[in-house]
Amino acid sequence: MSDTKRVYRFGSDAGGADITEGASSMNYTLGGKGANLAEMCRIGLPVPGGYTITCQTCMEYSSAGNVWPEGALAEIEEATRDLEARMGKRLGDPQDPLLVSVRSGAPFSMPGMMDTVLNLGLTDASAEGLIAQTGAPHFVWDSYRRFIQMFSDVVMGVDGDLFENALTEKRLVAGVKTDAELSADELHELVGEFKRIFCEHVSGEEHPELIQNGAVAFPQDPSIQLKLAIEAVFGSWMNERACIYRKANGIPDDLGTAVNVQAMAYGNKGETSATGVAFTRNPANGARERYGDFLVNAQGEDVVAGIRNTVPIQKLAEYPALKQAADDLERIFQILENHFHDMCDIEFTIEQGKLWMLQTRVGKRTATAALRIAIEMVEEGLIDKETAVRRIDPAQLDQLLHPQFDTSAKVEVLARGLNASPGAAVGEVVFSSDDAVAAAAEGRPCILVRWETNPDDLKGMVAAEGILTSHGGKTSHAAVIARGMGAPCVCGVEAIHIDAAAKEARVAGTDVVLHEGDIISIDGTQGIVVLGAVPLVSVELTGDLETILTWADEIRLEAGSTHPYHVRVNADNPEDAELALGFGAEAIGLCRTEHMFLGDRKQLIQDFILSDDTRVREDVLARLLAVQTEDFLKMFRVMDNREVVVRLIDPPLHEFLDAPRELEVYLTKREAAGAPEEELAGLRARLRRIDGMAEMNPMLGLRGVRLSFVFPELPLMQVRAVASAAAALIRDEGLVPKPEVMVPLVALASEQVQMRAVCEQVIDEVAGEYGVALDIPVGTMLELPRACITADEIAQDADFFCFGTNDLTQTTFGFSRDDAESKFIPIYLHKKLLDVNPFETIDKGVLELVRMAVEKGRSVKADMHNGVCGEHGGDPASIKALFNVAGVDYVSCSPYRVPIARLAAAQAKLEAEAGAVHLDR
Structure with a gap:
């Protein structure tokens, strides 16, 4: 037998004494539900007795092909006997039966994603005994029909609609609107009908343990009920909805779920009983008020399933028979908040006036509520500012940037x-x-x-x-x-x-x-x-969000810090730049000059690339210089005294040219229309030229720094536009522009050497023309593995590094980023070949290349500045890894992700200070 402990006891016994073998810190072993049940016992709250089967047992069972680990069933049997002794009742006892719930409970909250079975232990004999013992046939038959339906659906996979249809028909015949209005006799009849449905839809070949007298029968042995129910809850860890939820919320698949077997507390024992779900604060807006719903004479599933319209929790005390329980609940609300220092989500049942706590956990909340609760708890002295900043999920801030109705x-x-x-x-x-x-x-x-x-x-x-x-x-x-x-x-x-x-x-x-x-x-x-x-x-950054982000900025940019964590923005026009400043960006980490060639200007760049006429190309360059200079004048005005990293032209050549097949179709139509021969000759020449420039793999072809060597006039024009705009603002407007020129897709140190020489020559010429001093750093965009490996060589002639992690991921994996995400990455994720999409969250191999390049660059220039401007610059998990593992100085992201990056950067700084730096992938 294994020495591994698989079962942990918790809860009150029949005499009110408590036992607990777990604690809230054991959520990876006991699941969130089991750990918090144990914790509630530890602080003296009323919790029905039970035991928790560990998450590890679930994974061992699943990994072995649904075979129980050695000794597990024996330990569960021992825990069941112990629970019977503590409660003074026995499962299946025909006079005074113990009834239990069997609930899932993963390490992370997954509300509604896995399965639960209630009222387990009811049989024909124990139902009759329970009626004799309680004198409440309506309650017993109601509980039994619920158990049959839930066991059939959850454990045996029988279509739940079959039971709902029978229930609806019974209500129609009885002339009532709700289940609670059915008589005890009608509920008894439903029990028989539900058992008939069970027998018709369960296979005896698959479940020989259910065969009695040669035919399938609803199990009358509680030990069989319990074993099958536990197995079903284990199995629900891998059901479709649970898998989808874990993927959407970044929860690993290898954690498993615990199973909590707990004595039932009944909220459906008449008007002195109730059940509900509540939050210690409002999870929608964060208001310091009780929030939730309850139902009188009901079970918990009725509340969360939405099958009956519930009553607000504030009205619980208005029911005389429930007043004491309401007062007890209010007291427990405060105990939980003071203990967990957070808003709590609870499930409770009142059984004949007695309040029982069935669950608590840190409650899910909207972004608005998360901010309000965190700030108020700081004001109340429950938590400090650092804890408040840690507590906000950066990705959740998207909610606050989501649209609202236009009030006009x-x-x-x-x-x-x-x-x-x-x-x-x-x-x-x-x-x-x-x-x-x-x-x-x-x-x-x-x-x-x-x-x-x-x-x-x-x-x-x-x-x-x-x-x-x-x-x-x-x-x-x-x-x-x-x-x-x-x-x-x-x-x-x-x-x-x-x-x-x-x-x-x-x-x-x-x-x-x-x-x-x-x-x-x-x-x-x-x-x-x-x-x-x-x-x-969209909403603006004001109020609570501004407060939290201000606290986050204080943390990540702490005065005197040897390594502040900076946040920049990717912006290509003055409008985006201004928007980003409003969102708290400190500078521009990437200005993509090719985006300035779109729209009407695309024709200009096409004419330059395709023309063999020197005068045409010179005219185009002059026009491009004028418009780009004007662009940079506007950008540098908005970003006065802030860095603006300007990347020289980068994308594949084909992005500037007409699609050849579309041009071919247009040519054919013009031929059919009898267009002049001069026009047709021009179109044919244009098509030949474009076809002659076609590449098999454009993303690895004529782009980046390679364009600057094939078309050397382009970088000259662009650097002149940058320098001229900066010089004009210094001389004429007294501003302090801070442009930085970045050379893209460098693979060789020699490429950087020659491009730097070109850039510095133009900058010096412009400085002389305007009579001003220009200090414009020239850096490198590292997007290729070779560049990272030889970063110490490139650093000799680079003033800064910025990592284009989109292309670096593409070239490290050999994945085409234009195709992989639609063609095979979803399959890789499904088959667990990849844990995450590497274009969304940085891969550890790519991260290692960034770390290596940062280290090599600083070995040459100790003050070498390093940033990241790919999509990973806006992903919270990537941000933490880039700062804490790779050691970059800043991340740069799209304007609407700047608030997310500010918060994630602060959390990264707190993790680094706490020594909690690690990368899971």
Whole structure:
């Protein structure tokens, strides 16, 4: 037998005494749920007794092909007997049975993604005994029918709609609206009907342990129920929705889920009982108020499933029979916040007036709420500024940069619901998850409209711009998942009556019928639905976000720090530059001059490349010099006294030229139209010239510094434009421009030597012409492995390095970045050949090349400045690795990602100071 401990006990026994063998620090062993159950026991909260089977047991079981590790079943059997002894009840006892829940619990919160089984231990005999013991047949038959349905669906894979249809039919026949209104006899009849459905849809060949008297029967042995339920919860770790959720949230697949077996507490024992989900603060806006829902005479699944309209948690104390429990809950709210120093999400049950805590965890929240809660907890003395900055997820800031309804737009509200997740969205109505995925794949923004979402809808929720449901509360599945994703969501819009089969929805009180494809707008901040498209606007960096980012800047740019972490922006025009300054960028880390050649100017660069006429090329260069000089004048004015790294022309030649096949088609049409021969001759010559310049692999062809050697007039013109703009601003306007020239795609030190000489010659000429002193550094863009390996040689003639990690990733892997992400990277991710897309989060091999180049460069010039301006400069995980592992001085990213980079850089600095520097990939 293995010495590994697989089961940990927790909770109160029948006499109120507590036991715990775990703690909140053990979430990788006990899962978040199990670790926090143990922690609640440690601080004296009322928790029903139970035990936790470890995450490692799940992975061993799964890795062995669903074979139990040696000794595991025996340890679980021992823990079950111990739980029976502690509770003074026995599973399956026909007089006074112990009933348990079997719940999943991963190290990271995955709400609704894995499976749960409630009321386990009910059998025909124990149900009758429980009725005799409680005198509550309605409660017992209600619990038994729930157990059969859940066990059939979760454990045996029987279609849950079969049971829902039978339940709906029973309500119709009885003439009632809710399950709770069914009589005990009607619920008893449902138990028989549910067992019949079970027997018809479960295979005896696959489950011989369920055969009794030659036929499949619902299991009457609780030990069989328990074993199968635990196996099902283990198996749910790899179900589709859980895998999608982990991928979307960056959770590793090799952690596994724990299983928590816990004595049941019943919220469906009449009007003195209730169940609910609540947050210690408002997870939508961060207000210091209790937030959540509860139901009287119900079980927990009723609240989160959205099948009944819930009651706000603030009204719990208004029920006389629940007043004491409400007071106890309020006290526990404060205990939890003071203990965990964070907003907590809890699940509770009140059984005949007695409050039981079933779960707590750090609650998921919107970005708005995260900022407000962090700031208020600093003000309350619960946490410090550093903890507040650590606590904000940089990626979550995207929510605050998401659009909102334009307040100047006239809006007529079609329907109202709950403001479940903030932000606004506009899109086509779709009624299924698959339709949402299909619409997104075709580039059609959509709103997923559902009665209520369930975990199987996750892929559609990810694909949709926003989510609208006609049922469910603020803690329903749709609300919780949408908030976690940062997607706008409006829940509980009762006026919308959905016919998913017909793909339409009628809006009560109006003559409006929404059909698939109709455009609607939703505002998850206000909880409203609008017919048609409402103009959207983005928010500004003010209030709480500005406060947190100010704290982040203090940390990353700490006065006296030997290595401040700087954030720059990739900007190619004055508008983007001004926007980025508003977002807190310190400088421009990449100005892509080729972007200045787009639009009407593209014809100029084409004429230069394709013409053999010297006068034509000279004329084009003169015109380009004029417009580029004007461009830089505007850019340097906006960025006065801030660095602007100007990259010389870089992209493959074909990006400036007409597509040859399109030109060929145009030529054919002009020939057919009888165009003049002179025009046709010009077109044919142009086509021959473009075909003659075609490359098999343009991304590795005539581009970057190579263009500057094939067309030497181009870099001369560009450097002259940069220098002339700087000189004019110094002489005429008294400004302090700080341009830096960067040579792209250098592979050889000799390329840098010659290009630097060209640049310095032009800069000196312009300085003399304007009568000013110009100090314009000339650096290198490292995008090739050879350049990184020989960085010490290149550094001899480079004033700075900047890493183009998009191309460096491409050339390190040999992946075409234009093709790989659509052709095979998704397959590599699915097959676990890659952990992450290396074009999104920097790969450890690419990171090592950057680290090596930084080290080599500084071995030649100790003060060599190093930056990163690829897409990785805006990815939080990459930012932390680039600063802490590679040792760069700054990252540069798109304007809208600057706030994210500022926060991630501060968190990187805190991690470095704490010695927590590592790279998982």
